[in-house]
Amino acid sequence: MAEDLAQLRQQIDDLDDQVLTILAKRFEVVKRVAAYKKEHKLPVVQEDRMAGVVTRLATVHKSAEMTPEFISKLYRLIMNQAVTAENSWVDESN
């Protein structure tokens, strides 16, 4: 028998909550990275690191649905937001 649609959507809602809760934790760590960079006068944008993040994730997690292109787009979006946030934190109290 087919699963109940409402139950399946509840599972999706629960997973979406987990995804964004984990993403918020990622931003908390990014904030600490920004503080480190500010203290050590390092540039916010580190292209080599961003390329490495995408390459690693696309290798480990690629599947029929999650293609390397999808993973790359998703993480470029996330990391561009991280850069925006880092710039605002680094500029704060300057």
Ligand SMILES: O=C(O)C(=O)C[C@]1(C(=O)O)C=C[C@@H](O)C=C1
């Ligand atoms: O690893 C860093 O240096 C970070 O600032 C974190 C992060 C990321 O979101 O993963 C963000 C900006 C940098 O360009 C590289 C990576």
